[in-house]
Amino acid sequence: MKFLCLPGAYGSAKNFRVQLGPLADELERRGLATFAYSQGAHEVEPPAGWEDYFGARPLYRFLDTRHGDNFENLRRLRHMPYSINAEDAIRMFQDTGKGDDWHQPVWREAMDDVIKKVDEHPDVDAVIGYSEGAMVGASLIVEEGEQERRTGRKRRIKFAVFISGSPPLKFEGEDRVVALLADQSGVVIDIPTFHIxxxxxxxxxxAVALYNVCDPSKSAMFDHGLGHIVPRDAENVRMLADILEKLIPEVEGRSSRQGETESETDKSTAGSETSESSA
Structure with a gap:
């Protein structure tokens, strides 16, 4: 299995390779996965007071935030009360930021860019995203499903690992982009997922709101007991690798069986069309 790796906001492919390194190295050592690292298209400066937090520059975001959606929005989310459920918390976060809405073309550009990255790596069949990268990865899965229904383009992503993520986004009205939430949209991600x-x-x-829009029969979760980080300590890496050593072969086996079924269906359809043509 090959993962497209999507870093968080104010990250980079280079820095994410370091963050994910212990887990990625262990999965490669076990022969379970390989990795292609990507990053957002928009170079950004870290917020004041956080100059040394995000690692070596240059730093990037998937979203062009010159039209709003600045770091202040994250500070708002940090102060949401724990007593309300995840969906209400996300709605409160969105409502407090209405004056900072960023335009739909910004989100369309981000989606087009990550789909281009998938197309550049024909062997990629999974995604691993951290923070903003997890939100982008989740949205990619939803977008692939919509494109398959609309154009027949085959879905590529068969498995996703989300680290400290947030729910996928959708267009609303003339200009807004808002989160897909379980109490409004139900399950929108139907492939197997692993939530860290x-x-x-x-x-x-x-992270909870993202888990809630995924198919619970195909989802697993792991609490590393820390904060908004990519876990790198030896114990957590070993436990995560043990879980993925079980999940990845299951996903690959399911995908193989699905491919065989689709192949048989295509052959049956082709046979029917030949018979009708001969008649």
Missing amino acids: FGCNDAFMGG
Whole structure:
């Protein structure tokens, strides 16, 4: 299985390779996965006071935030009360930021860019995303499903690992982009998913809201007990690799069986069309 790796906001492919390194190295050592690293298209400066937090520059985002959606929005989310459910927390976050709405073309550009990245790697069949990268990865899965229904383009992503993520986005009205939430949209991600988060994450509500829009029969979760990070310590890496050593072969086996079924269906359809033509 080959993962397209999508870093968080104010990240980069280079920095994410370091963040994910211990887990990626262990999965490669076990022969379970390989990795292609990507990043957003928009170079950004870290927020004031966070100059040394995000690692070596240059830093990037998937979203062009010159039209709004600045770091202040994240500060709002950090102060959401824990007593409300994840969906209400996300709605409150969106409502407090209405004056900072960023335009739909910004989101369309981000989606087109990540789909281009998938097309550049024909062997990619999975995605692993952290924070903003997890939101983009989740949205990619939804977008692939819509494109398959609309144009017949085959879906590529068969498995997703989300680290401290947030729910996928959708267009609303003339200009807004808002989250897909379980109490409004139900399950929108039907492929197998693995959700990694920490109980001390200030943005825990986003990770829960993302889990809630995934098919629960195909989803697993792991709490590493820390904050909004990619876990790198030896114990967590070993436990995560053990779980993925079970999940990845299951996904690959399911995908193989599905491919065989589709192949048989195509052959049957082709045979019927030949018979009708001969008649």
